[in-house]
Amino acid sequence: MQAGLDLEMVRARAEEVSGLLKLLSHPNRLLVVCELADGELPVSAIEARTGVAQPNLSRDLARLRTEGIVSTRRQSKQIFYSLTDPRIIAVMRALCDAFAPAPGAANDSSKEYVS
Amino acid sequence: MQAGLDLEMVRARAEEVSGLLKLLSHPNRLLVVCELADGELPVSAIEARTGVAQPNLSRDLARLRTEGIVSTRRQSKQIFYSLTDPRIIAVMRALCDAFAPAPGAANDSSKEYVS
DNA sequence: TGTCATTTATCAAAAATGATATATATGTGT
């Protein structure tokens, strides 16, 4: 499991880093961020896609705003949210990799077949 | 910010994924995992390196155990902990990348120098 | 028995969460 990572930055900024992870550490917010990863969306669309109840969604979005990882743009009645923090994307990418079917696993159609 | 990620796996397993992130979403546990990323350590060493109060550290370690991302080995009086979940390493690697000084930033000595 | 290393139990304070109600902002029809 030794990975040879240079973790000094993470260690030194543990509060900041863990704070960012905390934002993704609830299924609702994680889903929200997943949707926004595909591009800007108005609140109503996020609500429809994630199924998160509107007031709670709004509270979560407020939190993401406060933490500075999303920004907003108003277009008449709608408010569009989008991700602004590249660090979030980096983490999401890692999650995709980490949770992708393991190379060599039965259901990974893009890889070789065994035996 | 569009990243072209295949997030289906993450969306489908939002509970599981966010649960894993929750483990890293507190500075103490994040520090613990950082230390373990460098290799197996006994509790006393983790305590010394992270400065986390011993009973709380033990509770955090119990949680990591319960969630299955560390395993233990007893050697007489000491108990050695080590990371067993490759997904954790993947996330830590992403964090290192995300929080590393931006390429071209003044204090990144390993990269090219500009102008 | 005693000591070291670690775990478990307990408690109070703080934070997160889901649910519900209310408020604000924008736009529309009159």
Next chain:
DNA sequence: ACACATATATATCATTTTTGATAAATGACA
């Protein structure tokens, strides 16, 4: 201007979870 609808935000409340601190329990070994 008024009333009304839509889109989003804020407030409140009860419940649960997390956290730091402190005390007590367990397991290994001299």
